[in-house]
Amino acid sequence: MGMKPLFFMLTILLTAGCKDIPSEGIDYLPELAHITSKTIDKAIIYEVNIRQYSSEGTFNSFTKNIPELKKLGVDIIWLMPIHPISVKNRKGKLGSPYSVDDFRMTNPDFGTAEDLDFLIETAHANGMYVITDWISNQTGWNHRWITEHPEYYVRNEKGEILDPSNSKTGESWGWTDVAELNYDNLKMKAEMIQEMLYWVRTHRIDGYRLDAAQEIPDNFWNEAFDSIKKIKPDFLFIETEKSDVIHQITDLNYDYLAQQLMNGIAIGRNTVADWDSYFEHKKTSNAKKIVINSTSNHDENAWNGTVYERLGDAAETFTVLTYLMPGVPLIYNGQEYDNKKRLPFFDKDSINHTKGTYFGLYEKLGRLKKNHPALSARIDVGSYGRIRTTNDQRLLAFWRANNNDSILFVANLKNLTNKFNLPISGIFKDYFSGKIISITPETIFDFKPWEYKVLIKQ
Numbered sequence: 001m002g003m004k005p006l007f008f009m010l011t012i013l014l015t016a017g018c019k020d021i022p023s024e025g026i027d028y029l030p031e032l033a034h035i036t037s038k039t040i041d042k043a044i045i046y047e048v049n050i051r052q053y054s055s056e057g058t059f060n061s062f063t064k065n066i067p068e069l070k071k072l073g074v075d076i077i078w079l080m081p082i083h084p085i086s087v088k089n090r091k092g093k094l095g096s097p098y099s100v101d102d103f104r105m106t107n108p109d110f111g112t113a114e115d116l117d118f119l120i121e122t123a124h125a126n127g128m129y130v131i132t133d134w135i136s137n138q139t140g141w142n143h144r145w146i147t148e149h150p151e152y153y154v155r156n157e158k159g160e161i162l163d164p165s166n167s168k169t170g171e172s173w174g175w176t177d178v179a180e181l182n183y184d185n186l187k188m189k190a191e192m193i194q195e196m197l198y199w200v201r202t203h204r205i206d207g208y209r210l211d212a213a214q215e216i217p218d219n220f221w222n223e224a225f226d227s228i229k230k231i232k233p234d235f236l237f238i239e240t241e242k243s244d245v246i247h248q249i250t251d252l253n254y255d256y257l258a259q260q261l262m263n264g265i266a267i268g269r270n271t272v273a274d275w276d277s278y279f280e281h282k283k284t285s286n287a288k289k290i291v292i293n294s295t296s297n298h299d300e301n302a303w304n305g306t307v308y309e310r311l312g313d314a315a316e317t318f319t320v321l322t323y324l325m326p327g328v329p330l331i332y333n334g335q336e337y338d339n340k341k342r343l344p345f346f347d348k349d350s351i352n353h354t355k356g357t358y359f360g361l362y363e364k365l366g367r368l369k370k371n372h373p374a375l376s377a378r379i380d381v382g383s384y385g386r387i388r389t390t391n392d393q394r395l396l397a398f399w400r401a402n403n404n405d406s407i408l409f410v411a412n413l414k415n416l417t418n419k420f421n422l423p424i425s426g427i428f429k430d431y432f433s434g435k436i437i438s439i440t441p442e443t444i445f446d447f448k449p450w451e452y453k454v455l456i457k458q
Contacts, residue, residue: 059115
C-alpha cells in the first residue's frame with residue numbers, strides 16, 4: 001500500500017544469541033541492547049521485499065545474506081508484510097503482500113514462523129533490529145472476519161463490504177483486493193490490538209511499520225501504543241506527519257517530500273531553490289524530529305520506477321545526499337546491487353546479487369555516517385548550514401557541523417557543466433578520493449553534470 005502514509009513503530013527487547021547463525025565474524029553481538037536515541041541517531045535502515053529478494057523468495061534465503069547488510073552498516077531491517085495473502089480478488093498471480101489473510105500466520109511461500117524466528121535471531125546476533133509491516137486499515141477478502149464478523153468492515157447501504165477509500169474525499173483508492181475495516185466498531189479495534197500484541201508476545205519482533213496509519217483514528221493508535229508499552233516499554237514511533245496527534249508522540253517521520261523533490265530536480269521540474277525553501281521550513285518547524293531519507297522504497301520502485309529511471313545520472317548524487325543531510329538513510333531491496341528492475345507488486349521477480357558500484361558506495365557511506373560526529377540524524381545536533389555559491393541556481397552546498405567537527409557537501413544539481421567559487425577557506429580531505437585540498441574564496445571549481453564532493457574539514 002502507499003508509502004505516502006508511511007508509518008511504523010519500533011518496540012525494543014533484549015535478545016539472546018544463538019548457535020550456527022550467519023555472521024560476518026566472531027565479533028557479532030551475542031545480545032542486542034535496548035535501542036536508544038544514540039542508536040537511532042546513527043542508524044541505517046534496510047527495507048527488504050522477501051518475495052523479490054532472491055529466486056527462492058524465502059526467509060531463509062534472505063537470512064544467509066544478513067552479514068552482507070552488516071557490511072553496509074545496517075542497524076534496522078524492515079520486512080515488508082510477512083502474512084499469508086488472500087486469493088479472492090487477488091491482483092496478479094501472487095497478490096499484494098498488503099492483502100492479509102491471517103494476522104497470526106506467516107506466508108507459506110516465505111517459510112514458517114520458525115524460519116522467521118531464525119531470521120530475527122540472526123539479525124540480532126549481527127547487531128540489527130527487525131521491524132515488520134503491520135496492516136491495520138484492511139484485510140484480504142478471505143480473512144475469517146469477512147464471514148464471521150462483517151460488521152467489522154465498512155459497508156454500503158446494501159450491507160456490502162467496501163474496499164478502502166480516502167477518508168477525506170470518500171473516493172476509492174483502487175485497492176479492490178482488500179476490504180476496509182470499520183474503526184467505529186469497538187470489538188474490531190480490540191481484536192486488532194490483540195493481533196498486534198501476538199507478535200510482540202510470542203516472537204522477537206522489534207517493531208512495526210504501520211501501513212496507511214493516517215486513515216485510522218488517532219484514538220486507536222493511543223490504545224495500541226499504550227498496550228504495547230505495557231509489554232515493551234522501550235519503543236520508537238515513525239510516521240508521515242499526517243496526524244497531529246500521532247505526530248506529537250512519534251520520534252521519526254518518513255520524508256516523502258524530500259524524495260519527491262529529488263525526483264523533480266533530476267528531471268528539471270524542481271530547482272535548488274525549491275530544496276532550500278523546503279529545508280528552511282524543516283529547520284524552523286521540526287528541528288528535533290528525525291526523518292527517514294531515501295531515493296527508493298517498495299512503492300516508488302514498483303509504480304514510479306527505479307532510481308535509474310527517475311533520477312538517471314543524478315542517482316548516485318542523491319544517494320550520497322541521503323546520508324549527508326539530516327535524517328536516517330534507507331536502502332531498498334537490491335539498491336546495493338545496482339538493481340535496475342521495477343520489482344512487481346503482485347508477481348514474482350528477484351534481484352541479482354552481483355556487487356557493482358553501489359555496494360562499495362553504501363559501505364563507504366555507512367562508515368562515514370557512523371563515524372563522523374556532524375552526521376547526526378538530528379538537525380539540532382548536527383547543524384545544517386547552507387553555503388551560498390556563485391551559482392546557487394544550479395548548485396547545492398551545505399555544512400554539517402557538531403562542535404569542532406564539520407563536513408561539507410557540494411553538488412551540481414543540473415545536467416550541465418558548472419564553474420563556481422565557495423566563500424570558504426581551509427584545508428579539507430576529499431572523502432572519496434582521499435586527497436587533501438586547500439580551498440579559498442578564489443578557488444575555481446569546475447563540476448560536470450551531477451558531480452558532487454564530500455569534504456571533511458581538517
